[in-house]
Amino acid sequence: MIADAVAADIGRVAVQKCFDSIGISRETLSRPGAVLPMRDLFGLFELFARKRGDDAFGLFAGNALQPASFGLFIRFAAQGPTLAAAIDRGNRGLRLHQVCSTFALTADNAFVKWSYTVDLPLSFGRHHHAVHVLLLMRSFVTTFLGHLPRIMEIGLEANEYGSSGGLEEVFAAPARWGQRANYLLFPRDLLLTPRKPTLDPEEPITFGDLRRYALGHPPRTASERVRAAIQLRGNDARTSLDDVARYLNVGARTLQRQLSRESSTFKMISETAQKIRARELIKETDLPMKQISRLIGYTDAAHFTRAYRGWYGIAPSQDRISSKSAAI
Numbered sequence: 001m002i003a004d005a006v007a008a009d010i011g012r013v014a015v016q017k018c019f020d021s022i023g024i025s026r027e028t029l030s031r032p033g034a035v036l037p038m039r040d041l042f043g044l045f046e047l048f049a050r051k052r053g054d055d056a057f058g059l060f061a062g063n064a065l066q067p068a069s070f071g072l073f074i075r076f077a078a079q080g081p082t083l084a085a086a087i088d089r090g091n092r093g094l095r096l097h098q099v100c101s102t103f104a105l106t107a108d109n110a111f112v113k114w115s116y117t118v119d120l121p122l123s124f125g126r127h128h129h130a131v132h133v134l135l136l137m138r139s140f141v142t143t144f145l146g147h148l149p150r151i152m153e154i155g156l157e158a159n160e161y162g163s164s165g166g167l168e169e170v171f172a173a174p175a176r177w178g179q180r181a182n183y184l185l186f187p188r189d190l191l192l193t194p195r196k197p198t199l200d201p202e203e204p205i206t207f208g209d210l211r212r213y214a215l216g217h218p219p220r221t222a223s224e225r226v227r228a229a230i231q232l233r234g235n236d237a238r239t240s241l242d243d244v245a246r247y248l249n250v251g252a253r254t255l256q257r258q259l260s261r262e263s264s265t266f267k268m269i270s271e272t273a274q275k276i277r278a279r280e281l282i283k284e285t286d287l288p289m290k291q292i293s294r295l296i297g298y299t300d301a302a303h304f305t306r307a308y309r310g311w312y313g314i315a316p317s318q319d320r321i322s323s324k325s326a327a328i
Contacts, residue, residue: 002132005064006048018047023247037228038100038120039249045132046125056162058128059170062135067143073097076207078144084191086144087114092207104181107188111152115183127158130182131167137184138171146196149186155179222258223269230273239297241266275311282308282316283323289316 003026007015019026022043024036036044049057067074073093080086084105091103101118116133118126134154141149151173159178161167167175173185229244244266245252259265274296281292293304308316 002061002064010051014051021047042122042125042129045128049128056166058131061132067136067140083144083193111185112188113183113185115181117181127161134182145193151184151186153185155183221262223262223264226269282320
């Protein structure tokens, strides 16, 4: 959704070049279950900022989204009876939405600090991401209360951001720089405010619902991380063990050991992903067989056809015909 907003501003070609720079197809991310690693999300934020010539891109990104765009995770949080309960739900739900980031709530007698941190040593695009999350946090509180909350202070890991005074003007609050976490500070009595009646859910969502929805999203095991990396780079030739290990920031031998502990191998995961991708391309596209063969990693279409027949017991051309006949 952020990419769509950026594309409307600088054009789809420029946006595609940003995706190309991180080696991921934009179309791949539209597939059900696709997961974008935090490293690549940060990278896209930085690349989008540079393409726009915008040193405060986080403000643009935060305004381009609404909290509801995060799906079930935010709907679960919004069902809390009070703001305190809603934030607690959000803090718990985030752990199922992202494994490397944390929401936390701390309070004293007068104020409460709602903070957000990313537990990864990444700097490229980090501050743009943080600012956009702070805007979404404020938007969530605003939607829950039915009015804009009074923010007493904002805190950022960054030592500076955008133009002087820009963030202070947007949040109508002073900024503290170089903090250990990014946060919003607001009056503690807001925590007891009940949910706005118009937010009453038509269908209740439980934490169990959220867990079932989040299974495998984002990937938690080595096998899931390898599978996600191969799927993200499905049309990219760089899906060897060494390439995927490099992408995941681990050594190839270390990755092999991690997979072995899970009773898996890189070859097993790669071949399974290859088979699934092959059938998707056969059944859901009209691409020529030679092109599909290359995308799957075969230089010879005849070798691909034999492999496909071994996987599914039918030639790819026949499988394509049968799938189209079934759809009529």
